[in-house]
Amino acid sequence: MLHFGAAYYPEHWPEDRWPEDIRLMKEAGITVARLAEFAWSTMEPAEEQFELDWLDRAISLLAENGIVSVLGTPTAAPPAWLTHKHPYTLAVDDYGRSAQHGNRCHYCANSTEYHAHSRRIAEVMARRFGSNPHVIGWQIDNEYNRVCYCSRCRARFHEFLQARYRTLDALNARWSTAYWSQTYSDWEQIPLPIGGHNPGLLLDFRRFITDSYRRFQRVQIEALRPHLREGVWITHNFMGWFDAFDHYALTEALDIAAWDCYVGAGYHDRSKQAAAHDLTRGFKRKNFWLMETQPGCVNWSSLNNMLNQGEARVLAWQAIGHGADAVLYWQWRSAYGGQEQYHGSLVDQSGRPRLFFEDARRLGQDLAAVADLLDGTEPLGQVAVLNDYESRWSIQWQRHHNDFDYVSHLFHYYRPISEHNIPIDVISADAPLSDYRLIVAPALNIMDEQRAAALVDFVNGGGHLILTARCGMKDRDNALLPSRQPGSMLSELAGVEVAEYYALDKPVPVQGDWLQGQSRLWAEQLNILDKTVSTIARYGKSNGWLDDQPAVTVTNRNGGRVYYVGAYLDDNAQDVFIEHVLKAAQLAPPFDAPAGVEICPRSGADGRLVYILINHERAHQIVSLPWAAQEHLTGQRVDGTVALDAYGIAVLTQV
Ligand code: GLA
Numbered sequence: 001m002l003h004f005g006a007a008y009y010p011e012h013w014p015e016d017r018w019p020e021d022i023r024l025m026k027e028a029g030i031t032v033a034r035l036a037e038f039a040w041s042t043m044e045p046a047e048e049q050f051e052l053d054w055l056d057r058a059i060s061l062l063a064e065n066g067i068v069s070v071l072g073t074p075t076a077a078p079p080a081w082l083t084h085k086h087p088y089t090l091a092v093d094d095y096g097r098s099a100q101h102g103n104r105c106h107y108c109a110n111s112t113e114y115h116a117h118s119r120r121i122a123e124v125m126a127r128r129f130g131s132n133p134h135v136i137g138w139q140i141d142n143e144y145n146r147v148c149y150c151s152r153c154r155a156r157f158h159e160f161l162q163a164r165y166r167t168l169d170a171l172n173a174r175w176s177t178a179y180w181s182q183t184y185s186d187w188e189q190i191p192l193p194i195g196g197h198n199p200g201l202l203l204d205f206r207r208f209i210t211d212s213y214r215r216f217q218r219v220q221i222e223a224l225r226p227h228l229r230e231g232v233w234i235t236h237n238f239m240g241w242f243d244a245f246d247h248y249a250l251t252e253a254l255d256i257a258a259w260d261c262y263v264g265a266g267y268h269d270r271s272k273q274a275a276a277h278d279l280t281r282g283f284k285r286k287n288f289w290l291m292e293t294q295p296g297c298v299n300w301s302s303l304n305n306m307l308n309q310g311e312a313r314v315l316a317w318q319a320i321g322h323g324a325d326a327v328l329y330w331q332w333r334s335a336y337g338g339q340e341q342y343h344g345s346l347v348d349q350s351g352r353p354r355l356f357f358e359d360a361r362r363l364g365q366d367l368a369a370v371a372d373l374l375d376g377t378e379p380l381g382q383v384a385v386l387n388d389y390e391s392r393w394s395i396q397w398q399r400h401h402n403d404f405d406y407v408s409h410l411f412h413y414y415r416p417i418s419e420h421n422i423p424i425d426v427i428s429a430d431a432p433l434s435d436y437r438l439i440v441a442p443a444l445n446i447m448d449e450q451r452a453a454a455l456v457d458f459v460n461g462g463g464h465l466i467l468t469a470r471c472g473m474k475d476r477d478n479a480l481l482p483s484r485q486p487g488s489m490l491s492e493l494a495g496v497e498v499a500e501y502y503a504l505d506k507p508v509p510v511q512g513d514w515l516q517g518q519s520r521l522w523a524e525q526l527n528i529l530d531k532t533v534s535t536i537a538r539y540g541k542s543n544g545w546l547d548d549q550p551a552v553t554v555t556n557r558n559g560g561r562v563y564y565v566g567a568y569l570d571d572n573a574q575d576v577f578i579e580h581v582l583k584a585a586q587l588a589p590p591f592d593a594p595a596g597v598e599i600c601p602r603s604g605a606d607g608r609l610v611y612i613l614i615n616h617e618r619a620h621q622i623v624s625l626p627w628a629a630q631e632h633l634t635g636q637r638v639d640g641t642v643a644l645d646a647y648g649i650a651v652l653t654q655v
Contacts, residue, residue, distance in 0.1 A: 002371040003326035004364050005032035005067075006346060007292065010058040011042040012335045017351065018058065021333065022065050024347060028357060029364020033062050034291065034328055036125070037072025037142050038104070041079035044121055052128050063134035071125060071135055073220055075118045076142035077104045082117055089114040091148035094194045099146075103339075108148040109216040110156045118216070122223035130227030137233045139291065140220045143260065144213050144236065147244055149192050153212070158187045160208045174477040175200030199397060199478040206393050210245040214253070221253055237291040238283070240276040241407050243396075246389040248428045251283040260292035260330070261319065264301035267308065268315050270598060270616045271415040277322030278414075278426040279387060285427065287378050290319040292330035296344035296356040304342065310647040312359050313366075314614055317649045320367075321600025321612040323379045327367070329360065370610075370632045370651050377602035377610055381425030382587055384436045385414050388429040391445035394478050395470060401503035401521050404470075409568070410442040413468070416578040421589035421599040433458045438585045440466045447472040447481065452489035459493060459560035464585040466563045467494055469501070469522050485524070486564070494564040495533035495555045496526045500545060501566075509540030510551050510567050514580065517573025519551060524566030526550040532557075536577075537567070552577070561585075593623050597644065611652045615644035627654045 006025070010018055025033070036043065036055055044050055059069045083090055083101045089111045090099045099106035107114050122140075129135045165171040168184050175198055177183045182198060184190055191197075193205050221234055228234075233255035238247055240259055251257050259280040261273065280288045293315060297306045307315070316327045331340075333347040348354045392406040399405075410426075417424055417440075425436070429444055433454055441455065444467070452472070459465050472486030481487050485498035502525070507518035515537045523539060525546055533555045539546040551567040561584065569577060582588070593599055596617040602610045610632075615621050621644045628639045629652040642650050 001031075001325075002320070002367055002374050003032040003068075003328075004367045005030050005034060005070075005326065005328040006332040007037075007328060007330045008033040008035055008332045009038070009335065010035065011039045011054065013333070015054070015057070018061055020351065021347070022061055022067065024353060024357075025062075025067060025332070026065050028346065028361045029368055030067055032068050032070060032136070032326060032328065033332075034070045034072060034139065035059070037074055037139060038077040040074035040077055040121060043074065043125070044079060047081060047085070048120075050124050052125070056128070059129065059132060059134050068134050068136045070137045070139060071129060072139040073118070073122045073125065073141060073224070075107070075121070075140075075220070078107060078114070078117070086111070086113040086117075088150070088152065089117075091146045092150040094149050096149070105143065105146045107146070108150055108153060109144075109146070109212045110148065110153050115216065115219045119219050119223045122220045123227070126224040126227035130224065130232070131229045133229070135232065137235060137256075138224055138228070139258065140217055140224075140234060140236045142237060143239050144250070145239070145242065145244060147209055149194070154192050156212065157192060157205065157208050158190060160211060161190060161204060162187055164204065174479070176479060196397070199394065202397055203390060203393060203478040206245065206389070210249050213245050213250055217250065218253060235289060235291070238280065240279065243389060243392055247283050248389070248430075254284070256286070256288055257281070257283040258289040258291040261290055261315070262292070262294045262298055263307065263315070264298055265303045265305065268311060268616075270318070270596075271418050272411065273315065273318055274322055274418050274598070275411055275414045275426060277319055277324065278381070278385075278424055281323040281379070282387065282425055282427040282431070285425070285431065287323045287325045289326040289328070290316075290324040291326075291328055293319070293327060294344055295329040295331075295346055295360065296354070299340050299343040306344070308618065308647075310359065312356070313363055313649060314616055314647045316363050317612055317614050318598065318600070320374070321379070321598065321602070321614060323602075327363070366633050366649070373608075373610055373632055373651070373653070374602060376606075377604040377608060379423050379600060379602055381423045382436060383417055383422055383424045383438045383440065384431075384433060385410060385417075385424055385426045386429040386439065386441045386444055387426050388444055388446060390476070390478075391429070391443060394445050394474055395443060404503070404521050404568075406443055409468070412568070412574060413440045413442050413466070413578070416575050417582065419595070420579070420582055420587075421593060422582065422587050423601060430454075433463070434461060436463060437587055438464045438466070438581065440468070441471055442468045443470040444472065445470050446474045446476060446478070447487045447490070448476050449489065452487055456489060456493050459562055460558045462559040464561040464563075464581065466565060466581065468565045469524050469568055491529060493557065494553065494562045495530040496528055496550070496553050496564045498524045498566065499527045499549075500525045502543065502546065507570070508542040508546055508567075510537045510569065510573060511540055512537030512552065515552065515573060515576055517576075518570045519567035520570060522568040523551065526553055526564060526566050528553065530555070536563075539567070591624075591626050594621050597621055597623055609653065613642065613644060613650040613652065615646065615648045618646040620645055621648075623650075625652070629653060630655050
C-alpha cells in the first residue's frame with residue numbers, strides 16, 4: 001500500500017493535545033506516523049525502568065483514526081544517564097575529542113556497552129509492540145553517520161585486519177608498506193587513519209566502518225526480529241549519497257531501504273533528486289520508503305528558503321515515480337524547544353496548520369486516489385548506472401584534480417539519460433547485469449576479474465557498455481593494477497588502453513564526425529589495440545601529448561558494443577554523445593514529452609503499466625499521448641493530449 005505520513009513526537013506534547021493532532025492528520029490524509037526514534041529518555045527514564053504505556057496509547061489513538069505506525073529504535077539519541085555512566089559509549093573524533101551529550105549520533109558503534117543497552121531497549125520495544133497489528137514496520141536508529149576514532153575502535157580495527165589478512169606479511173605486501181617505511185611488525189602498531197594515509201589502509205578502514213555499523217545494526221535486528229509478527233519489515237533511513245560506509249553491505253540485512261530526501265538551500269533539481277531515489281531503490285533492487293522529506297524548508301542549510309508553493313508535490317510524486325511506496329514529512333509539528341525550532345512542519349508552534357499544510361493535504365488526497373492502482377508496481381530500469389563505494393573512496397582520496405568528484409561524474413552520465421525519460425537503475429557494480437540494454441560504468445576505478453568478467457559477459461550477451469575515464473585503474477587493495485587502464489580484460493573488450501591520463505588545467509577541444517566540444521578536468525589518451533575500434537572523437541590542439549590523439553572510441557563485439565570515453569565532455573557534447581548511444585541501443589522514451597516533463601513508468605507483475613507524468617516547471621505544459629488514457633487523479637479520460645499545470649501531475653493508464 002502507498003503510504004503518506006509524518007514524523008510525530010507525542011512525547012513532546014501533553015496527552016490532551018494528541019486528539020487534535022490526530023484529527024488534523026486525518027484531515028491531511030495521513031495514513032502512517034513514524035514514532036519514537038528519539039524517545040529513549042522518555043521510554044527508559046532510568047536504567048531498566050521502562051515507560052511505554054504512553055507510546056501504546058499513542059499507537060492506539062492513531063490506529064482508532066485509521067493511521068498505522070512505524071516505530072524507530074531510539075539509539076541515535078541515548079539518554080544522559082547512559083552516557084554519564086558509560087562515557088566510553090561516546091564517540092571520539094579524529095582529533096581525539098570525545099563527543100558531549102546533548103546532540104545525537106554521538107555513540108561509538110563498536111562500544112559493547114552501547115550494544116548491550118541498544119539491544120535491551122530494542123528488545124523491550126519489540127516485546128511490547130512487535131505483535132501490535134497497527135505497527136507495520138521498524139526503523140533502526142536514525143541516519144548512521146558517525147565515525148569514531150577511540151582506542152576500542154582501534155583495537156577492533158586490528159582484529160578486523162587480522163581476520164582479513166591473517167599475517168602481517170600479507171598485509172604489508174598488499175598495502176605496499178615498504179613505501180615510506182610503513183612496514184608493520186606488530187598489529188598494534190597499525191594506526192587509525194587521520195587525514196591522508198596509505199591507500200590500502202584507508203580502504204580497509206572504510207570497510208571496517210561498514211562492518212562496525214553492520215554489527216551494531218545486527219544487534220538490533222536480532223533483538224527485534226523474533227518478536228515481530230509476520231510481514232512487519234525492518235529498515236533504516238539512509239542519506240542518499242552519503243558515503244561513510246558501503247550502503248549495499250548495510251542494506252543486505254534490512255527488508256527494505258529508506259532514505260531522507262531534503263533539498264536544503266534552493267529548489268529541487270529534477271535529475272539530482274531522481275538519481276538519489278534510483279540509488280536508494282538500487283540498494284535492495286526494490287521499492288523503498290521516503291522516510292523523511294522537507295515540508296517547505298529546513299533549518300540546517302546556509303539559506304533555508306521555502307520551496308515554491310506546489311513544489312513539494314513534484315518532489316513527492318517524483319519519489320513515487322522512482323519507486324517510493326511511502327512519503328513522510330519531517331516533522332508533523334514544530335517543537336517549542338530543541339535544536340530544530342525553525343524547521344518546516346505541517347503544524348506550527350501554535351498548534352494550527354501552517355500554509356504548507358494545504359500542499360500536504362492535496363497530496364494526501366491524490367495519493368489516496370491512486371494507492372490501489374500503484375500497489376504492487378515498481379519502476380523497471382532499462383539502463384544501469386553502476387555505483388561503487390570503493391571506487392568512489394579511492395578517487396576521493398586521490399582526486400588528482402580537485403574538481404573531479406565521483407558522484408558529479410556519475411551524474412554527468414545519469415542526467416542526460418534521465419532527461420530522455422529512460423528509466424535508470426543505479427546499482428552496485430557487483431549486481432547482476434543481464435536485465436539491461438545499456439550499462440554505464442562511470443569511473444569504476446576498482447576492478448577485479450569478477451567485475452571485468454561480468455562486463456565482458458554483458459557485452460557478449462548483446463549489451464551496450466560505456467566505460468569512462470578512470471575505469472579499471474586499481475585493485476581491491478586500492479593499489480594500481482599492474483596493467484594499464486582499464487585493466488587487461490576490459491582493454492581487450494574495448495580494444496583500447498590508456499596510454500596516459502592528464503588532469504587538465506584548462507579545457508581541451510574534442511572533435512569527431514558528429515561530436516564536437518571540450519574535455520574538462522580530465523583527459524585520457526587512448527591507444528587503439530585492434531582494428532575493429534573506431535575513433536568517435538580525438539583531442540584537438542592542447543599540451544602536445546594529447547594533440548590529435550583518440551579521446552572517445554567504440555567497438556562492436558558479439559552483438560554488443562563498447563564505448564571508451566577518456567574525455568570528461570562538456571554538457572552539450574555529453575548530450576550529443578548520450579543521444580547517439582541511446583539511439584544505437586534502441587532506447588527510447590515511452591512517448592515524447594516537452595523538456596521539463598518527466599515520465600515515470602511503474603509496472604506490476606500483472607502487466608499493469610502506470611505512467612506518472614511530472615511537470616517540473618512552473619509553467620503550464622501540454623503532453624501529446626500516442627494513445628487514449630485514463631487520468632486517475634481527476635478520474636477523466638484523456639484523448640490525444642494531457643494538460644499539466646505548473647508543477648502539475650498526471651497519473652495515466654492506457655485505455
Ligand atoms: C534528519 C533527521 C531528522 C531531522 C531532519 C531535519 O534527516 O533524521 O530527525 O533532524 O534531518 O531536516
